[in-house]
Amino acid sequence: xxxxxxxxxxxxxxxxxxxxxxxxxxxxxxxxxxxxxxxxxxxxxxxxxxxxxxxxxxxxxxxxxxxxxxxxxxxxxxxxxxxxxxxxxxxxxxxxxxxxxxxxxxxxxxxxxxxxxxxxxxxxxxxxxxxxxxxxxxxxxxxxxxxxxxxxxxxxxxxxxxxxxxxxxxxxxxxxxxxxxxxxxxxxxxxxxxxxxxxxxxxxxxxxxxxxxxxxxxxxxxxxxxxxxxxxxxxxxxxxxxxxxxxxxxxxxxxxxxxxxxxxxxxxxxxxxxxxxxxxxxxxxxxxxxxxxxxxxxxxxxxxxxxxxxxxxxxxxxxxxxxxxxxxxxxxxxxxxxxxxxxxxxxxxxxxxxxxxxxxxxxxxxxxxxxxxxxxxxxxxxxxxxxxxxxxxxxxxxxxxxxxxxxxxxxxxxxxxxxxxxxxxxxxxxxxxxxxxxxxxxxxxxxxxxxxxxxxxxxxxxxxxxxxxxxxxxxxxxxxxxxxxxxxxxxxxxxxxxxxxxxxxxxxxxxxxxxxxxxxxxxxxxxxxxxxxxxxxxx
Numbered sequence: 001x002x003x004x005x006x007x008x009x010x011x012x013x014x015x016x017x018x019x020x021x022x023x024x025x026x027x028x029x030x031x032x033x034x035x036x037x038x039x040x041x042x043x044x045x046x047x048x049x050x051x052x053x054x055x056x057x058x059x060x061x062x063x064x065x066x067x068x069x070x071x072x073x074x075x076x077x078x079x080x081x082x083x084x085x086x087x088x089x090x091x092x093x094x095x096x097x098x099x100x101x102x103x104x105x106x107x108x109x110x111x112x113x114x115x116x117x118x119x120x121x122x123x124x125x126x127x128x129x130x131x132x133x134x135x136x137x138x139x140x141x142x143x144x145x146x147x148x149x150x151x152x153x154x155x156x157x158x159x160x161x162x163x164x165x166x167x168x169x170x171x172x173x174x175x176x177x178x179x180x181x182x183x184x185x186x187x188x189x190x191x192x193x194x195x196x197x198x199x200x201x202x203x204x205x206x207x208x209x210x211x212x213x214x215x216x217x218x219x220x221x222x223x224x225x226x227x228x229x230x231x232x233x234x235x236x237x238x239x240x241x242x243x244x245x246x247x248x249x250x251x252x253x254x255x256x257x258x259x260x261x262x263x264x265x266x267x268x269x270x271x272x273x274x275x276x277x278x279x280x281x282x283x284x285x286x287x288x289x290x291x292x293x294x295x296x297x298x299x300x301x302x303x304x305x306x307x308x309x310x311x312x313x314x315x316x317x318x319x320x321x322x323x324x325x326x327x328x329x330x331x332x333x334x335x336x337x338x339x340x341x342x343x344x345x346x347x348x349x350x351x352x353x354x355x356x357x358x359x360x361x362x363x364x365x366x367x368x369x370x371x372x373x374x375x376x377x378x379x380x381x382x383x384x385x386x387x388x389x390x391x392x393x394x395x396x397x398x399x400x401x402x403x404x405x406x407x408x409x410x411x412x413x414x415x416x417x418x419x420x421x422x423x424x425x426x427x428x429x430x431x432x433x434x435x436x437x438x439x440x441x442x443x444x445x446x447x448x449x450x451x452x453x454x455x456x457x458x459x460x461x462x463x464x465x466x467x468x469x470x471x472x473x474x475x476x477x478x479x480x481x482x483x484x485x486x487x488x489x490x491x492x493x494x495x496x497x498x499x500x501x502x503x504x505x506x507x508x509x510x511x512x513x514x515x516x517x518x519x520x521x522x523x524x525x526x527x528x529x530x531x532x533x534x535x536x537x538x539x
Contacts, residue, residue: 052099057342149169162183174194198300232301259314339381357380385401
């Protein structure tokens, strides 16, 4: 599994000029070469679990069309016996037979099966692969630790284009490290620091800690200084992140892009050590099998953070499976923004007037001329999503919008950005944000940012009133923030649409801006070379 197919799979240069699609370019999911990536099935055969994921949707940021995991513990007892866990082997084979039938029912062209540490280390790993091939016709690709590290790192790059830092993927029987910088994978190392292997380390807790410290020192020597962001991949890390959320009473229970600090990790490791495992498991919704590995994984994480001293820590829900998907992407698709591509796909699939999001973005952008690039990116996403929830009951559209934005499978979003996007979409349908079940989440934004989300939502709420042909001349906003003056210059074609409701929505927007409002109507549609300011009258 290499990048050798990349050039062959890269389509010809897009004939459509980027300006035809606005500042974010043409949506690549409309390209037949990109659409071919839809409905991709991947099976990850790990030391602890066997999981089937079927991806579908926007090629750059696909949704999880189907996702099923079976806890098989293939690697349990491997250190002592040298073979796969017999009961786990039976469960894994039964799971793969089921997954094959599911794939056939979904008309998947093929399934990609990848096995990691347990199968590659076990003396009967080849026999297991032969059994699977005989029973299902599916071939398992057994990858080594360095390849596992590379694919996990590519999974992180699927969600964070251009990310830099250290990726740490922990499985049942191994732990891999990979360096990422500028969107590429650099140095990679593997180790046997998986919790299932640590169970068999001699010398009790003290012996285990000494073993972890010695292996971690070797990894640091091989990887060098890594003081940037630490990306955590793997079920045990996600379980620890759930416990960290519980300890902090963190309000947004979305694991992807969840951030922890080194000090926070130390507090959570101590919290795990002193807590009753069963109570903690029930409180955090962690399976019994996973919870049994958490204390061991916590010891590894504690030493990992102390050794590499990252500036911050981010949890990634993307790993090997997503890395396999990333493997199939041409470079031009990898370079696209996963958030924008996903929002474009949602608009095309669910909006009443697909394509209007771009028009709305261009109409309201004069209000946000000084916004930083990252904020403009969120404004674009909001405009693309502004109408995708129209099927919801009118009384609940605002809440549905907020819930979707904050909890949906959208890549490339920090938690604070999810809240901003959700709050803007809430105000797309409601002037007020009070009285919703989500008010505790608003506090994740400062007052100024909450106001900006409100202004964005109200601007979209007003702009959506002018539902015409996509290329129609609606007029324009002129915003003078120093003078707090807002002008709306309406084209003659749009004047009949400027009724009572539109007027009230515009007044609400002006109120949030704290602006004095003036509405003007053009007497005629000017030629491109004319000064439209000279051909206007006030209404």
